[in-house]
Amino acid sequence: MRRPQKTSTVKRVVADATNLTTLKRTEQPRLQRLGKLADLFENQRLPISHLDEPRPLLVGTTQGTKGYTGDPVCQAKRICQTLLSRAIRTAALDPRVLRRHILHMAHHGRSAHLGCAMSIVEICAALFGGIMQYDRSDPLAPHRDLLVLSKGHGVMALYACFRELGWVGDDDLRNYLGNGTRLRGVCEVDIPGCEVSSGSLGHGLPVAVGMAFGLLRQQSQRRVWCIVGDGEMNEGTMWEAMLFAAHRRLGNLTVIVDANGFQAMGHTAEVLRLEPLVSKFAAFGFAAVECDGHDVHAIAAAVRHEESKPAMPRAVIARTVKGNGVSFMAANNRWHYTRLTDDTLAAALDELR
Amino acid sequence: MRQALSQLVLEAAEQDERFLVLSGDHGYELFDALRTRHPDQFVNVGVAEQSMVGIAAGLCRTGFRPCIYGLAAFVPMRVLEQVKIDLCYGSLPVILLGDGAGLVYSVLGASHQCGEDVACLRPLPHIAIYSPCDAHEFRACWIEAREGGHPSYLRIGKSHPDDIHSGPVPGTSPVIVSEAAADSAPAVIVATGAMVRVGRQFARTHGIRCISVPRLKPAPVDLIPLLADAQRVAVLEEHVSAGGLWSLVLEMLQSAGMMRSLWVEPIGLRDAFTQSAGDHQHALGEHGLDDGQIADRLAHWLHEHRVTNAGK
Numbered sequence: 001m002r003r004p005q006k007t008s009t010v011k012r013v014v015a016d017a018t019n020l021t022t023l024k025r026t027e028q029p030r031l032q033r034l035g036k037l038a039d040l041f042e043n044q045r046l047p048i049s050h051l052d053e054p055r056p057l058l059v060g061t062t063q064g065t066k067g068y069t070g071d072p073v074c075q076a077k078r079i080c081q082t083l084l085s086r087a088i089r090t091a092a093l094d095p096r097v098l099r100r101h102i103l104h105m106a107h108h109g110r111s112a113h114l115g116c117a118m119s120i121v122e123i124c125a126a127l128f129g130g131i132m133q134y135d136r137s138d139p140l141a142p143h144r145d146l147l148v149l150s151k152g153h154g155v156m157a158l159y160a161c162f163r164e165l166g167w168v169g170d171d172d173l174r175n176y177l178g179n180g181t182r183l184r185g186v187c188e189v190d191i192p193g194c195e196v197s198s199g200s201l202g203h204g205l206p207v208a209v210g211m212a213f214g215l216l217r218q219q220s221q222r223r224v225w226c227i228v229g230d231g232e233m234n235e236g237t238m239w240e241a242m243l244f245a246a247h248r249r250l251g252n253l254t255v256i257v258d259a260n261g262f263q264a265m266g267h268t269a270e271v272l273r274l275e276p277l278v279s280k281f282a283a284f285g286f287a288a289v290e291c292d293g294h295d296v297h298a299i300a301a302a303v304r305h306e307e308s309k310p311a312m313p314r315a316v317i318a319r320t321v322k323g324n325g326v327s328f329m330a331a332n333n334r335w336h337y338t339r340l341t342d343d344t345l346a347a348a349l350d351e352l353r
Numbered sequence: 354m355r356q357a358l359s360q361l362v363l364e365a366a367e368q369d370e371r372f373l374v375l376s377g378d379h380g381y382e383l384f385d386a387l388r389t390r391h392p393d394q395f396v397n398v399g400v401a402e403q404s405m406v407g408i409a410a411g412l413c414r415t416g417f418r419p420c421i422y423g424l425a426a427f428v429p430m431r432v433l434e435q436v437k438i439d440l441c442y443g444s445l446p447v448i449l450l451g452d453g454a455g456l457v458y459s460v461l462g463a464s465h466q467c468g469e470d471v472a473c474l475r476p477l478p479h480i481a482i483y484s485p486c487d488a489h490e491f492r493a494c495w496i497e498a499r500e501g502g503h504p505s506y507l508r509i510g511k512s513h514p515d516d517i518h519s520g521p522v523p524g525t526s527p528v529i530v531s532e533a534a535a536d537s538a539p540a541v542i543v544a545t546g547a548m549v550r551v552g553r554q555f556a557r558t559h560g561i562r563c564i565s566v567p568r569l570k571p572a573p574v575d576l577i578p579l580l581a582d583a584q585r586v587a588v589l590e591e592h593v594s595a596g597g598l599w600s601l602v603l604e605m606l607q608s609a610g611m612m613r614s615l616w617v618e619p620i621g622l623r624d625a626f627t628q629s630a631g632d633h634q635h636a637l638g639e640h641g642l643d644d645g646q647i648a649d650r651l652a653h654w655l656h657e658h659r660v661t662n663a664g665k
Contacts, residue, residue, distance in 0.1 A: 189443055195414070197442050200434065206404040207439060210411020217393075218415070237435075240404035247399075 093125040093164050095296070096352050099325045101160035101173060103348050107340040109177030111185060115323035115335040117156035119260040119293070120227055123318055124157045126299040127225055127256075128165065139167045139192035145222055146195045146211050150204025151229035151258060152186035158193065159183055167193050202235025204228065205255065209241040212253035212313070223252045231263025234272050239284070242313075246285025249311040254303055255286070257315065258293065260322035262333045281315040293318025326351050354512045355383060357488035358450070361495045362420065363387050366394045369418060375409050376422045377402040380452070384422075402427045406435035413445040418499075424458070425451030425467035429474055429506055437477050440504040444479040448498050449506040454484075455547060455591030456627060457511050459636035466636070468622040472596025474506055475570055481505040482570040483525060484590075484598075486549035487516040490567040493525050497568070510547035510591055511633060517549050517565065525568035527576040534560030539582050540655055544589035545569065545598050548620075551644050552589045555651045569601060576602070577609050587618040587654050589647070591637070594619035618654045620647060 098121045106114050127147060128134070135141035139162075149158055159176075162168040168183065168191070175181045183191065186199030195211070198204040208226035215222050232238065245253055257277060261268055268274050281288035287309050291302035302316045322336070323329030326348040340348070363386050365372045374384060378400045388395045398405040402423055409419040421428055428451050429436050440447050451470055458465035474482055481501055483494035491507070498505035517530055527543075530553045542563040544552035549565040556563030562583075566573050580586060580602075588599040599619040606612050623640045637643045641650065 196410075197438060200438050202403075203407055203435065203438055206407025206435075207411040207414070209404070210408035210413075211415050212411070213408060214412040214415030214417050217417075237403045237407065240399075240401035241407065244398055244401065244404060244408060 093129050093161055095121045095125050095294075095325070097164065098125060098157065098160040099352050100349060101163050102156045103326075103340065103345055103352070105156050105159060105173050105176040107342075107345045108174055109185075110339050111156065111177055112337045112339065113153040113156070113185065114338070114340070115262070115329060115333065116151065116154040116229065116258070116260070117160075118323045118325050118329060118335075119320040120151075120154045120157045120258045121160070121325065122294045122296050123227060123256055123258065123299060123320075124161050126296045126303075128161050129296060129300075131300055131303055132225060133223070136165055139165075143222060146208070146215075146224045147193075148196050148198070148204045148208040148211070148224065148226040149187045149194070150196075150198050150208065150226055151201070151232050152198030152204065154227070154229070154258070155185065155187045155194075158187065162191075162193050165193075201229070201232040202237040205238050206241040208255075209245045209250065209253065212245065212250040213248055216248070216250060216252055220252075223254065224250075225254050225256065227256050227258060229263070230257055230259045230261065230268050230274055230277070231271075233257065233274050233277070234263070242281070242284045242286065245313040250313045251310040253313040255281075255313065255315045256299075256303075257281075257317045258320050259290075259317050260293075260320040260324075261331075262322045262336070264336055266333065277317045278315075281317070285312065286315040287312045288315040288317065290317035290319060293320035294324055354485065354488045354491050354509065357491045358495075358509070359383055359386055361492060363390065365420070365499065366391045370394075371416060371418045373412060373417055373419045374422055375405050375412075375419050377405050377427060379424060379427075380422050383452075402432050403435050406432045407439050409447050410435075410439035410443070410445055413447050414443075418446060420448040420450060422450045422452065424465060425454035425470050425508060426458070426465050429470055430467055433473055436474070436480070436504070436506075441477045441479045444503045446502050447504050448495075449504065450509060451506060452509045454508045454510045456622075456633060456636040456640075459627070459633045460630050462630075463626040466627060468591070468593050469596070470506075470508060471569055471590075471592050471598070472600070475596065475601075479503045480570065481568070482508070483568050484508040484510070484546040485567045486530075486544075486546055486565050487513075487518055489516055489518040489520065489522050490525070490528075490565065493522050494567055497525050508546060513547065513550050517553060522567075525573075527564050527566045527573050527579060529562060529579065530565045531556035531561070531563035533562040537561050538585070538655065540585040540587070541580055541583040542587050542589060542651070543576065543580075543598065543602055547591050548589040548647075551647050552587075552651075555648055559652075559655060561655070566598060569598060572601065572605060574605060577605055577611070580606070580611070580615075584614060585616050585618070585654065587620055587651055590621045591642070592621055593624060594621035595624070597621055618650075620650055620654075 102117050132145040134144040159168055163173055172183050176183055187194045189197045196204050196207045205226055205228055208224050212224040263271055278288045278290050287306035289302050289305040292298040321330050323332055329335040362374060366387055373394050373396055375396045375398055378397055384395055409421050412419045428449055454467050454470060456466050471482060474480055485491040485494045494507055522528055537560045540561050542552040542556050545566045553563045564579055588602050590598045599621055603617055606615060627636050627639050634643045
């Protein structure tokens, strides 16, 4: 079931329902909202505010029409309900669960790069939780938004999301980095859900910019989301790509900087000073804003910031803590390269119950 | 050859709206027709070659068919890792056009000269490497690159006014450009790109075989049967011999078990940067590769190592 088919159906049934002479007056406000919703689906943009409805839209049907498939109102309701329920399900990525997956993977695979995965958990949860448009049943759905993890070393956070979405299995996580297994220690494009092969820093953003440029040329409504590291911002290609994105007015591109303040060998402030990042992005022609990178709602609000400026690429400087979620990993750069033991795993999991 | 390039790029843009040329602020006259008639399909990304390759990869992943143009010293040399990761790793059908390869930019020195591109690209999986000698070979290479479904590099060296071939060539396999005379010595000149001209000239004068090799990767294995009767081979290229066509010929001969009976003479760039200003022939002269020096070296190779049929 592809969304475009569904949207056109919703549009059609809403139109049919609007023309119904027998329509109850009390249904009209709901029908209007349904029409709005259909428009949003039609445009393939469903802002998070619509997913956050306190009660599901149009759940209650009158006794007389319930189950009567010939009734267009009833049809439209059911279609929207299905879409919404799917959207609401995708919003339920629990950062604590994601972190537990990351810890287990890192332990099984004796993987480093725990800290840089932990710092982007809420960013990923927010993106998959309603900001991004995607189809949970098909990671390669042709109308999906594109998520580029430019800081490829944080890939365990993505895999944890994929596990929750059913795109990778428990076996994949249990055998992480085992001989001959498919999940590697950086983002690889052959894993559905990973849109680029990253790992060598400074590659993902230029590719994301090319994607956004391509989609804009096609007048597509799809968006490109690119998570970059603050350490990665040392690379010259990042700034080259930013110039191009602003010059070409790539309003469909959002760069999210995981500003955890660390890079491999120390504090970014000590290795190669980057701040002030917000004004640097702004000076390069981005609509830039910063937010608490561990607050899913704050991230969602930040990506909506300055949506009214469609001709500008957007940047969210997400202030994060490397290793966030486990007290002894937080802001401790040892966890860029330290492996978990049975004891440290148990202690970390204990904090995430 | 450059006219053919302009024409083929224009044709591609007219036939396929997914086709784009990306340039790092180079190629002014070369793309005038394209820029006039299809301005949307020419994207000047600015002096930013590295991100240009990434942007091309992103465009390719969203359905476009980009062609990246630059001076060979920058595309592919400056962007080698982007070519490896962004293009080759995903085997994306992106064409790289490296102009002015070899010592064409003689007056601009080492920064603009490029004698190592083939050696640097050959180890990268998925990429095809072409080194056409004239407009006809360029057209064949271009068609193959456009249809290949993987990254391709077209090396564009010194463009000579006259074509080598009298008409279209059937493909990109090695092609004999000068056939051996009936009683000639069992010596063969193997050349690629701009060096085919001087190699063919010598071969014609001395009645020996000369072969042009337009495709360097995948390996031109069809070359081996053409060398079956040879006892001496000279390999001409405007590229360092190590890692270039000379290495390629050695590898293929060795794999075919033919090395024991063969002497393969490298006639390529020295392991050195050019030291002084001057024209193209002067720069080649620093490497012992101007037209006169090549003729002398080939004569020496032919004379010193001449083995007659009677001596077999």
